[in-house]
Amino acid sequence: MQSNLSSKPQSKLHVGIIMDGNGRWATRRQLSRLRGHEAGVEAIRRVVEAAPDQGVGTLTLYAFSSDNWRRPKAEVTALMALLRFYLASEVESLVRNGVRLTVIGRRDRLPNGIADAIGRAEAATAKGDVLHLRIAVDYSARDAILKAAANAASEGDLTREKFSDLITGEPGLRDVDLVIRTSGEKRLSDFLLWESAYAELHFTDRMWPDFGGEDLAEALASFHGRERRFGGLQPVSPELTPEVAL
Numbered sequence: 001m002q003s004n005l006s007s008k009p010q011s012k013l014h015v016g017i018i019m020d021g022n023g024r025w026a027t028r029r030q031l032s033r034l035r036g037h038e039a040g041v042e043a044i045r046r047v048v049e050a051a052p053d054q055g056v057g058t059l060t061l062y063a064f065s066s067d068n069w070r071r072p073k074a075e076v077t078a079l080m081a082l083l084r085f086y087l088a089s090e091v092e093s094l095v096r097n098g099v100r101l102t103v104i105g106r107r108d109r110l111p112n113g114i115a116d117a118i119g120r121a122e123a124a125t126a127k128g129d130v131l132h133l134r135i136a137v138d139y140s141a142r143d144a145i146l147k148a149a150a151n152a153a154s155e156g157d158l159t160r161e162k163f164s165d166l167i168t169g170e171p172g173l174r175d176v177d178l179v180i181r182t183s184g185e186k187r188l189s190d191f192l193l194w195e196s197a198y199a200e201l202h203f204t205d206r207m208w209p210d211f212g213g214e215d216l217a218e219a220l221a222s223f224h225g226r227e228r229r230f231g232g233l234q235p236v237s238p239e240l241t242p243e244v245a246l
């Protein structure tokens with residue numbers, strides 16, 4: 001992966017992607033759903049490679065929602081095995097390309113060894129400053145908000161910024177600029193609900209395993225064509241939106 005962008009990720013866009021359609025992609029090809037998820041990992045590689053040169057500094061990918069535990073045990077086991085494989089096989093390439101990996105969501109319900117593998121991958125990639133890749137696993141935005149609310153009880157004067165920091169665990173993390181969902185579905189499915197308060201939404205019929213750098217570019221072109229007013233009347237840059245006193 002080549003990247004000639006050197007500015008800090010924070011000044012670049014935060015894109016969230018709901019990677020949907022792996023199962024349908026596979027079924028249409030008379031393949032097992034697992035093959036669809038494996039092809040989904042290839043799509044992750046393409047998008048991670050393309051993102052920095054398209055002005056993306058933070059990329060949050062929805063890999064496994066807290067509601068996905070309801071899937072058949074065999075599929076859950078296969079997804080967890082794929083995550084374990086990804087963490088082991090990808091770290092070297094992430095480090096080489098300046099990608100910092102963090103995993104958001106609960107870790108206490110993951111199969112044995114995965115939480116440790118996540119910790120190792122996070123530590124190994126901690127210095128990456130080209131792209132911040134966040135993978136959401138056993139993630140629920142509503143649960144993240146609830147947990148932050150419980151922790152906020154001890155905070156004196158709570159602001160939106162302080163609450164954001166409690167939700168994300170990443171002080172100063174940029175709000176989401178753009179949410180992309182593949183496969184033609186048009187829902188948020190409990191993904192980054194607080195952080196996406198003013199995100200633009202982009203829905204595409206492309207199945208996730210077919211998604212690549214050109215699709216990301218198309219979504220970003222549509223994003224750049226929109227006027228973001230954050231509730232006011234004039235276009236505003238997200239870096240300049242003032243904290244409004246309530």
Ligand code: FPP
Pocket residue numbers: 019020021022023024025037038040041044062063064068079082083084086135183208
């Ligand atoms: C949605 O497709 C996709 C998921 C629930 C999982 C996404 C996972 C990956 C892309 C691979 C694993 C990720 C990592 C980081 C190793 P679906 O199964 O709901 O598709 P369908 O709606 O067509 O059935």
